[in-house]
Amino acid sequence: MCGIVGVVGSRNATDILIQGLQKLEYRGYDSSGIFVTDEEHNEHLIKAVGRISELQRKIGIDVNGTTGIGHTRWATHGKPTENNAHPHVSESGRFVLVHNGVIENFLEIKNEYLEGHHFLGQTDTEVAVHLIGKFVEEDGMTTKEAFCKALDIIVGSFAFVMIDKEEPDTLYVGKNKSPLLVALGNGYNMVCSDAMAMIRETHDFLEIHDGERVIVKADSVEILNEAGELVSREPFVAELDLSDIGKGTYPYYMMKEIDEQPAVMRRISSKYTDENGNVVVDSEIVQAVNDSDRVYIVACGTSYHAGWASKMFFEKMTEIPVEVHLASEFGYNIPLLSKKPLFIFLSQSGETADSRQVLVKVSKLGHKVLTITNVAGSTLSREADYTMLLHAGPEIAVASTKAYTAQIATMAVLAKTVGVFRKNTIAEEFDLTKELGLVANAMSAVVAEKEVIEAITAENLLTTRNAFYIGRGNDYYVSMEAALKMKEISYIQCEGFAAGELKHGTIALIEDGTPVLAMISQKEVAAHTRGNVMEVLSRGANTIVISSEECAEVGDDFVINTVHPFLTTLAMVVPAQLIAYYATLQRGLDVDKPRNLAKSVTVE
Numbered sequence: 224m225c226g227i228v229g230v231v232g233s234r235n236a237t238d239i240l241i242q243g244l245q246k247l248e249y250r251g252y253d254s255s256g257i258f259v260t261d262e263e264h265n266e267h268l269i270k271a272v273g274r275i276s277e278l279q280r281k282i283g284i285d286v287n288g289t290t291g292i293g294h295t296r297w298a299t300h301g302k303p304t305e306n307n308a309h310p311h312v313s314e315s316g317r318f319v320l321v322h323n324g325v326i327e328n329f330l331e332i333k334n335e336y337l338e339g340h341h342f343l344g345q346t347d348t349e350v351a352v353h354l355i356g357k358f359v360e361e362d363g364m365t366t367k368e369a370f371c372k373a374l375d376i377i378v379g380s381f382a383f384v385m386i387d388k389e390e391p392d393t394l395y396v397g398k399n400k401s402p403l404l405v406a407l408g409n410g411y412n413m414v415c416s417d418a419m420a421m422i423r424e425t426h427d428f429l430e431i432h433d434g435e436r437v438i439v440k441a442d443s444v445e446i447l448n449e450a451g452e453l454v455s456r457e458p459f460v461a462e463l464d465l466s467d468i469g470k471g472t473y474p475y476y477m478m479k480e481i482d483e484q485p486a487v488m489r490r491i492s493s494k495y496t497d498e499n500g501n502v503v504v505d506s507e508i509v510q511a512v513n514d515s516d517r518v519y520i521v522a523c524g525t526s527y528h529a530g531w532a533s534k535m536f537f538e539k540m541t542e543i544p545v546e547v548h549l550a551s552e553f554g555y556n557i558p559l560l561s562k563k564p565l566f567i568f569l570s571q572s573g574e575t576a577d578s579r580q581v582l583v584k585v586s587k588l589g590h591k592v593l594t595i596t597n598v599a600g601s602t603l604s605r606e607a608d609y610t611m612l613l614h615a616g617p618e619i620a621v622a623s624t625k626a627y628t629a630q631i632a633t634m635a636v637l638a639k640t641v642g643v644f645r646k647n648t649i650a651e652e653f654d655l656t657k658e659l660g661l662v663a664n665a666m667s668a669v670v671a672e673k674e675v676i677e678a679i680t681a682e683n684l685l686t687t688r689n690a691f692y693i694g695r696g697n698d699y700y701v702s703m704e705a706a707l708k709m710k711e712i713s714y715i716q717c718e719g720f721a722a723g724e725l726k727h728g729t730i731a732l733i734e735d736g737t738p739v740l741a742m743i744s745q746k747e748v749a750a751h752t753r754g755n756v757m758e759v760l761s762r763g764a765n766t767i768v769i770s771s772e773e774c775a776e777v778g779d780d781f782v783i784n785t786v787h788p789f790l791t792t793l794a795m796v797v798p799a800q801l802i803a804y805y806a807t808l809q810r811g812l813d814v815d816k817p818r819n820l821a822k823s824v825t826v827e
C-alpha cells in the first residue's frame with residue numbers, strides 16, 4: 224500500500240527519495256510524487272501516474288534539493304490521477320504533505336473549517352494539509368502548533384510528513400496506526416514507512432509511537448507526546464540485509480521466494496531448536512497457549528489460509544480446539560468467546576489493518592495475544608503480548624509464497640512445543656526437525672521440476688478464463704491458497720473447493736474444457752476425491768491431478784514426495800505456486816506487481 228519517504232539535510236534529496244520509493248514499489252501503488260527544496264527555496268513538485276519510472280522521466284537534472292518528501296499512492300479516495308497523487312499542498316501552496324492511511328472525518332473537517340477552500344482532487348489528504356495551512360495563515364498559529372492541532376482533530380489512521388516551504392530545514396512528522404520510522408543518517412536524517420526504503424543509507428532507526436509528533440532536522444530529532452512533552456528514545460538497529468531485498472539473478476521476486484522455501488523450512492527448524500536438539504519456544508508463550516481453552520487464529524488472505532492449514536495438527540498435538548477467522552469479519556461480529564481464549568494473529572507484514580483492529584479489540588477485552596509475523600518490530604508484533612518470528616527473510620513479491628509455508632511451519636513449532644509440554648503422545652512422537660527436513664526435500668524436488676510444471680500450465684491454462692482447485696482436508700485448505708495465488712496474479716477466476724461440495728451446486732459451472740486441478744495427498748479420502756475427478760471429467764472438465772507418492776496413480780500429472788500427513792500443505796502448495804507463476808508469465812503479465820493489489824494492506 225502507500226509508501227512514504229522523507230529526507231532533510233542531504234546534498235542529493237532527489238536520489239535518496241527515488242531510491243527509497245523504488246524499494247517501496249513492491250508494496251503496490253498506482254501513482255507517485257516528490258517535493259524537494261533547499262535553503263535557497265528552489266522548489267520542485269513532481270507527480271506521475273503509473274510506475275516510478277514515469278516519475279523519473281519527468282525529473283530533470285535541475286530537480287534537486289537538501290530536503291524532500293516522496294510518496295507512492297494506492298488509491299482509496301479518488302482515482303489514480305496526478306491531482307490525487309501526493310505530495311499535496313495547502314490553499315496558498317506553502318505547506319506540502321504526504322500521507323498514508325485514511326482520514327475518517329475528512330468531510331466533517333472540510334465542512335467545519337475549510338469553507339471557500341479550493342481542492343485539486345478528491346483525497347482526504349488534501350483536506351489535512353489545507354487544515355494546517357488555515358491554522359497558520361488564517362488563525363495565526365505557528366507551524367508546529369498548527370500541525371499538532373490538526374493531528375488532534377483528525378480521526379483515522381495516518382502517517383504524515385510535512386514541509387513548510389518557509390522552513391526548508393525541517394520535516395514535521397506524526398502518526399496514528401500507520402507505520403512510520405525515522406532513519407538516522409550522518410549529517411542528515413530520513414523518514415520512511417518501511418525500514419527497507421532507507422536501508423541503503425543506514426541501519427539505525429527510531430520508532431515513532433501513535434500520537435507522537437516529531438520534528439526532524441539534519442542533526443536532531445525531537446519527539447513529543449500528545450501532551451507536548453519531550454520523549455527520549457534509543458534507536459534500534461534494523462537487521463535487514465541489502466542482498467535479502469535484491470532479486471539476484473531471478474527475473475521475478477516470486478520465483479526467488481518460491482525457491483527459498485526449502486531453506487526457510489530448515490532455518491525455522493534451526494531457529495527454534497536448542498543446543499540439545501529440542502524444539503523450543505519462549506516458555507511464556509507455551510504457558511499462555513497451555514492455559515487457554517481455545518485458540519482463535521485471526522488473519523487475512525494467504526495468512527488466513529495458513530491458519531486453516533495449521534488447525535488440524537494444532538488440535539491433534541495440543542488437544543486445544545482451534546477456530547480460524549477472517550479478521551475483517553471477526554472484529555465487527557465477535558462471536559461468543561470461550562472462557563480463556565488465546566488469540567494468534569498470523570501476518571506476514573505485521574501491519575494489516577484488518578487484523579490490527581481485532582488485536583486492539585481483543586486486547587482491550589483483556590485476552591492474551593500472540594502475533595506470528597515475518598517483520599520484527601511491526602505494529603502487530605509491538606502491540607501483542609508475545610511474538611514469534613517467521614525467519615523467512617523479506618518477502619517482496621505481492622503474492623505471498625514463503626511466508627505462507629513459514630507460517631504453517633512456525634505453527635507446527637508452536638503446536639509441537641505446547642503438545643510436548645502437555646505430554647501429548649502425538650506431539651512427543653512427532654519429530655518436527657526430521658519432518659521439516661523431509662518437507663524441505665520435497666519442496667526442492669518440486670522446484671527442480673519447474674519445466675514440467677511450466678509445460679502443464681501452458682497445456683491447460685493458457686487461454687482459460689476460469690479454473691477450480693479441489694481437495695479434501697488439508698488438500699482443501701491448500702486448494703483455497705492455490706486458487707488465491709492463481710487469481711491474484713494471473714487474473715484467471717479460480718476457486719478452491721472442498722471436493723465433496725462441488726456436486727452441491729458449483730458443478731453447474733463445469734463446461735467443456737474447464738480446468739479442474741485436483742490435489743490428492745491424503746490416503747483416507749483419496750478415493751473420494753478421485754470419484755469427484757471422474758464426476759467433473761464426465762461433464763467435460765479438463766482435469767489435472769497433483770498427488771503425493773502414496774496416493775499417486777498412473778496418469779497423474781504431477782507427484783510430490785510423501786511428507787508427514789500434518790505437513791502435506793507445505794509440499795502440495797509449491798506446484799500450485801509455480802502454476803500461478805507460469806500462468807501469469809504465459810499471459811505476458813507482471814508476476815510481482817499484480818493490478819490493484821498491495822503488499823502491506825494498511826487500510827480496512
Ligand code: F6R
Pocket residue numbers: 523524525526527569570571572573574575578621622623624707708711822823824
Ligand atoms: C496474497 C497475500 C495476501 C496477504 C494478506 C494478509 O498473496 O499476500 O492475501 O496474505 O493481505 O497480509 P499479512 O499476512 O501481511 O497480514
